[in-house]
Amino acid sequence: RSPVVAVVGATGAVGREMIECLHRRKFPLRSLRLLASGRSAGQVLKYGDQPVVIEALGPDTIDGIDIALFSAGGSVSKQYAPLMAERGTIVVDNSSAFRMHDDVPLVVPEINSQAIAQHRGIIANPNCVAILSITPLWPIHQRNPIRRLILSTYQAASGAGAAAMEELRESTRAYLAGERYEPKVLPHPYAFNVFSHNARVDPTTGYNDEEAKVMQEARKIFGDATMRITATCVRVPVLRAHCVSVNFECEERITPEEVRSIVASAPGVRLVDDAQNNYYPMPNDASGRDELLVGRIRQDVSDPSNRSISMFIAGDQLLKGAALNAVQIAEKLVG
Ligand code: A2P
Secondary structure, three states: OOOEEEEEOOOOHHHHHHHHHHHHOOOOOOEEEEEEOHHHOOOEEEEOOEEEEEEEOOOOOOOOOOEEEEOOOHHHHHHHHHHHHHOOOEEEEOOOOOOOOOOOOEOOHHHHHHHHHHOOOEEEOOOHHHHHHHHHHHHHHHHOOEEEEEEEEEEOHHHHOHHHHHHHHHHHHHHHOOOOOOOOOOOOOOOOOOEEOOOOEOOOOOOEHHHHHHHHHHHHHHOOOOOEEEEEOEEOOOOOEEEEEEEEEEOOOOOHHHHHHHHHOOOOEEEOOEOOOOEOOOHHHHOOOOOEEEEEEEEOOOOOOOOEEEEEEEEEOOHHHHHHHHHHHHHHHHO
């Protein structure tokens, strides 16, 4: 029997994409339940052309669900994911609440789908930057292990939710009209600005929580606790696709040609590396696409041993960075 699937946080930026991905990929579901806060209960969203009434998430609405895709924030996940797992639901959780728990698989299907089998009711969907950065790196790492990784991000509004996307639109309109705009969701003016990621900064390490997540999650997914990795995470005024500047050092010598040929055949990845036309990965091209765009692949000349490469990635944060990856995990559960 096909599963009953629920999307928890159905009205959110990621939740809406989850519904879209389930429909577009013809997920074999028996019925779809949409859950959100009491504020949205009774509203209707479309699954294809089928209207589905939103239910308020609560103790009375969590029974009879086989697979639940969660994207309603960490506190909702902490409260409801274990409760639903106890009742036999398999939860695919997009929050960071359980990602680093030893008994929770952290999965990018192109990399470690075998980890799914070890779940005990909850499977975690990784941080968006972790997914976008390491999916193209995995096939390289398998041939020539990556020893050191330096990531610098250019992150879109969508990672902070639907309200942050609206703040970018509104503050840009206000800026162009010469009006004053008080930021409501993000801590700094967003229009025509760039600022350090809005996550909390650890006073001891100096890393913000987004950077710390990316670093520890990449090691967990790669199954390589010793990989040296550092990240700088920044918000840019882009709506929904993130970019990452990636620099990595391998165990053995490596050439841009080798990396290009590995990337060209990597699952879920498209090589966009057209030097002649100066055409490289851009968030505009990545938005709304399942594939990650990878280009600007070049030898890092600061490493005379020729073991280092620089490259640039653009990927839709709401799709491969969140909803699509979660739906791919769910597909593995039923397939
Ligand atoms: P709602 O729209 O009813 O507030 P985003 O990440 O885009 O901000 O979306 C957050 C999602 O999480 C929304 O679907 C939101 O629903 C949902 N949500 C927020 N708080 C709760 C809650 N306490 N219970 C259930 N869903 C919640």
